[in-house]
Amino acid sequence: MNHSRFLLALDQGTSSSRSIVFDTQGRIVSMAQREIRQIFPQPGWVEHDPREIWASQLATAREALGKAGIGGGDLAGLGITNQRETTLVWNRASGEPLCNAIVWQDRRTEPTCAALRQRGFEALVRERTGLIIDAYFSGTKLKWILDNCGGARDAAGRGELAFGTVDSWLTWHLTGGAVHATDVSNASRTMLFDIHRNQWDEDLLALLDIPREVLPEVHASSHIYGHARADLFGAAVTIGGIAGDQQSALFGQACFASGLAKNTYGTGCFLLMHTGQHCLTSSNGLISTSVAQVTATPEFALEGSVFVGGAVVQWLRDGLQAIKGSAAVQDLAESVPDSGGVIVVPAFTGLGAPYWKPDARGAILGLSRGTTLAHIARAALESIAFQSTALLQAMSRDLAESGGVTELRVDGGACVNNLLMQFQADLLGIPVVRPRVIETTSLGAAYLAGLSCGVYAGLAELAAQWQAERTFQPTMSRSGADDLMQRWEHAVAQTAL
Numbered sequence: 160m161n162h163s164r165f166l167l168a169l170d171q172g173t174s175s176s177r178s179i180v181f182d183t184q185g186r187i188v189s190m191a192q193r194e195i196r197q198i199f200p201q202p203g204w205v206e207h208d209p210r211e212i213w214a215s216q217l218a219t220a221r222e223a224l225g226k227a228g229i230g231g232g233d234l235a236g237l238g239i240t241n242q243r244e245t246t247l248v249w250n251r252a253s254g255e256p257l258c259n260a261i262v263w264q265d266r267r268t269e270p271t272c273a274a275l276r277q278r279g280f281e282a283l284v285r286e287r288t289g290l291i292i293d294a295y296f297s298g299t300k301l302k303w304i305l306d307n308c309g310g311a312r313d314a315a316g317r318g319e320l321a322f323g324t325v326d327s328w329l330t331w332h333l334t335g336g337a338v339h340a341t342d343v344s345n346a347s348r349t350m351l352f353d354i355h356r357n358q359w360d361e362d363l364l365a366l367l368d369i370p371r372e373v374l375p376e377v378h379a380s381s382h383i384y385g386h387a388r389a390d391l392f393g394a395a396v397t398i399g400g401i402a403g404d405q406q407s408a409l410f411g412q413a414c415f416a417s418g419l420a421k422n423t424y425g426t427g428c429f430l431l432m433h434t435g436q437h438c439l440t441s442s443n444g445l446i447s448t449s450v451a452q453v454t455a456t457p458e459f460a461l462e463g464s465v466f467v468g469g470a471v472v473q474w475l476r477d478g479l480q481a482i483k484g485s486a487a488v489q490d491l492a493e494s495v496p497d498s499g500g501v502i503v504v505p506a507f508t509g510l511g512a513p514y515w516k517p518d519a520r521g522a523i524l525g526l527s528r529g530t531t532l533a534h535i536a537r538a539a540l541e542s543i544a545f546q547s548t549a550l551l552q553a554m555s556r557d558l559a560e561s562g563g564v565t566e567l568r569v570d571g572g573a574c575v576n577n578l579l580m581q582f583q584a585d586l587l588g589i590p591v592v593r594p595r596v597i598e599t600t601s602l603g604a605a606y607l608a609g610l611s612c613g614v615y616a617g618l619a620e621l622a623a624q625w626q627a628e629r630t631f632q633p634t635m636s637r638s639g640a641d642d643l644m645q646r647w648e649h650a651v652a653q654t655a656l
Contacts, residue, residue, distance in 0.1 A: 231392030238604030289447030400607025444513030
């Protein structure tokens with residue numbers, strides 16, 4: 160048993176880098192966070208600066224340790240969780256990135272995806288990866304970098320380049336270039352990985368012309384990956400866990416068994432339900448994905464992804480300048496009794512599951528002479544719940560034989576908004592349960608590291624630590640909720656260009 164009292168989680172997200180120190184009971188000891196720049200070179204393109212990702216993550220880790228009054232020597236281990244699908248390529252000798260990271264929201268590779276669909280490869284991709292062909296995933300982003308960065312394809316063939324999602328980029332720098340690796344949950348989001356065999360797929364690599372030399376090694380999510388350099392935190396620290404943010408949140412919510420589901424309200428919204436060792440294929444626009452795994456045995460989840468969730472609040476703040484800070488949105492939204500018939504469809508980068516409409520664009524419908532910014536703010540908040548409800552309804556159709564989801568565990572920054580959570584419960588018609596620790600994405604990474612580093616004996620010990628803070632019970636009639644969802648679906652139908 161490892162008797163060190165703390166675990167460090169590095170949580171590199173779409174809008175910020177944060178680091179959290181947890182004690183071994185899963186309680187937050189300290190936290191640090193820094194926003195990162197969103198780069199929009201042209202419509203539909205979204206990028207991050209890889210150097211800023213690393214610098215901000217390192218700075219928050221050091222700040223969190225400083226706030227806790229501890230050093231690297233006090234850590235049992237660290238875990239990494241990250242924005243998934245965001246794609247980086249760097250030089251193995253220098254560690255320098257070839258170009259900006261292409262963010263998961265980026266749509267530049269949609270023509271490549273359309274060509275693959277046209278050529279009839281949808282079934283192959285679905286069978287091997289659990290995914291649909293979409294620009295959301297990493298594979299076509301990697302192909303774009305190799306095809307468009309001068310000399311990249313030749314350098315890749317010579318073994319000079321490394322590809323990775325953000326977890327691989329951080330691990331590379333933490334270990335001084337000694338480790339080029341990822342975990343199954345991140346690999347499962349590349350459109351290059353066979354989730355049934357937990358291996359890179361040669362047919363898919365050939366399909367996208369990806370040289371195997373650029374790929375990281377793939378391990379279980381709870382695994383000793385290597386050690387962070389001693390000069391970074393004052394002592395070498397074991398890197399004991401890696402998972403994509405949504406799988407990490409599922410793990411942090413103690414959804415270890417088939418039938419348990421969570422929804423994360425972050426930049427996007429991500430609904431995952433554990434399906435155990437059964438890889439369920441959706442007939443309703445959802446995808447299958449690998450969960451964070453603690454053994455070599457593949458386990459799966461059914462997932463629906465909303466591209467713009469909490470980011471709609473950033474749009475209210477930065478785009479419309481309707482609020483000065485994100486925390487002000489609830490007060491503005493509550494200043495009116497309802498949205499006044501306004502519906503906001505935040506399809507700023509297309510619509511994800513269950514619609515998969517890459518050409519959709521945002522819309523505000525139902526405007527009247529009496530509409531105010533408060534109505535638009537309330538409608539923007541409600542759009543998060545509408546999209547999540549569409550996901551859960553699709554999931555329930557897939558699970559018709561088993562009765563569907565009976566409660567939804569929630570996490571992420573926007574789940575602190577009581578107005579949103581109550582509206583979510585009303586639309587769904589099931590209890591919405593918010594845990595004591597809502598930073599479950601970071602907590603999952605800490606737990607994965609704690610397992611591999613000997614802090615915890617097993618999953619039962621972690622499940623016993625999960626506690627609810629508040630349960631939101633539905634109060635709206637089912638007919639009222641159905642009417643609202645019909646209005647939402649009508650609005651969605653208006654968004655295609």
